[in-house]
Amino acid sequence: MxxxxxxxxxxxxxxxxxxxxxxxxxxxxxxxxxxxxxxxxxxxxxxxxxxxxxxxxxxxxxxxxxxxxxxxxxxxxxxxxxxxxxxxxxxxxxxxxxxxxxxxxxxxxxxxxxxxxxxxxxxxxxxxxxGSTGIGINTDEIEKSSITSWNDLWDSKWLGSLLLTDDVREVFQMALAIQGHSANTRDPKEIEQAYQLLKTLMPNVLTFNSDAPREPYMAGDVNLGMIWNGEVIMAQEEMPEIDYIYPSEGVILxxxxxxxxxxxxxxxxxxxxxxxxxxxxxxxxxxxxxxxxxxxxxxxxxxxxxxxxxxxxxPSQAIISKGEFQEDVGDEATALYNKYWEELKTSM
CATH class of the missing domain: 3.40.190.10 (Periplasmic binding protein-like II)
Structure with a gap:
């Protein structure tokens, strides 16, 4: 060459x-x-x-x-x-x-x-x-005015019928809000208290969904539970009876x-x-x-x-002011949330 x-x-x-x-x-x-x-x-x-x-x-x-x-x-x-x-x-x-x-x-x-x-x-x-995570409701099946808070999901009449988002921090935030604790708590006692409260909710839970949570509502599989606000907007294009509630304890932002x-x-x-x-x-x-x-x-x-x-x-400024954004709680608290989360899901 x-x-x-x-x-x-x-x-x-x-x-x-x-x-x-x-x-x-x-x-x-x-x-x-x-x-x-x-x-x-x-x-x-x-x-x-x-x-x-x-x-x-x-x-x-x-x-x-x-x-x-x-x-x-x-x-x-x-x-x-x-x-x-x-x-x-x-x-x-x-x-x-x-x-x-x-x-x-x-x-x-x-x-x-x-x-x-x-x-x-x-x-x-x-x-x-x-956006936010609040309560989704099928108003053809449930009177909207009868649901005002996260705490309403604990009513025994919802046995085996609720949808929760498949998100550990969102589900714990719901329980922490009911108990008056911050969504970003690192306190092991407060996290355990939320876990104990959520244990009593599990009999009411039918499914966890964070793919397209509107779909079980639209299919008629669930009429009540957690949902993201944008999923309700998309659902309403076909089913205007699917509606959204900002819980009185504060919405998840x-x-x-x-x-x-x-x-x-x-x-x-x-x-x-x-x-x-x-x-x-x-x-x-x-x-x-x-x-x-x-x-x-x-x-x-x-x-x-x-x-x-x-x-x-x-949402209005009043609703935003009452809601709470999630923050990183560090490895130790995260591990504790995840431990309790797995125990909750395996208990169903």
């Missing part, structure tokens, strides 16, 4: 590697909740940026967290954790810091939903949607945020995707599609009046 031909082969190999690298850069791998992005948005993002999207879904924070941890924060460029999972994952080194200088559309966000305790300064997360795994391969593409999703018109379409509130203040004027004034999507 001559020096010239060797140079040509090396140059060709280098060009091939450069092409592979360029193709790899023009991609973003997203791991998101099921049914959590409007139809056509991913294709529009690719058209606008040239970045291809690989899209995967999960059914719970626990599933997402476990996968990211097992894969050493590799394999995905975007994840969408809820509230306290942001601080938990950041504390464990699973999230990369957000470069806010790359997010020109950050200005559209309502500052009241930024700088929360689970991510001071939004170093690791950018809010996508926010949460924010789902975009985050970037620490060892993501396409961090620049991830920032471009987040910035695209922060466009007011995209945020407004997201509300219409998934039924959850947007933190995007400039998207609100793009919503129709009925949606903008729907109290299921946008």
């Amino acid at each position: 001559t020096l010239t031909s060797l140079f040509r082969n090396v140059s060709a190999a280098a060009a091939l590697l450069a092409a592979v690298a360029a193709n790899a850069a023009d991609k973003v791998v997203i791991y998101n909740w099921s049914e959590y992005i409007p139809d056509g948005v991913l294709e529009e993002f690719t058209e606008a940026t040239g970045i291809e999207v690989e899209y995967n879904t999960y059914e719970s924070n626990e599933v997402m967290y476990s996968k990211i941890k097992i894969q050493n924060a590799k394999g995905y460029d975007i994840v969408v954790p809820s509230s306290y999972y942001i601080s938990k994952m950041a504390r464990e080194g699973l999230l990369a810091k957000i470069d806010q200088s790359k997010l020109s559309n950050l200005k559209h966000l309502d500052t009241s939903l930024l700088n929360k305790p689970y991510d001071k300064g939004n170093q690791y997360s950018i809010p996508y949607t926010w 949460w924010v789902d945020s975009f985050a970037i795994p620490a060892n993501a391969e396409h961090k620049d593409a991830a920032h471009q995707f987040i910035n695209f999703m922060l466009r007011p018109e995209i945020a407004a379409r997201t509300v219409d599609y998934i039924g959850y509130a947007t933190p995007n203040k400039d998207a609100l004027e793009l919503l129709d009046e009925e949606t903008r004034n729907n109290p299921i999507i946008f």
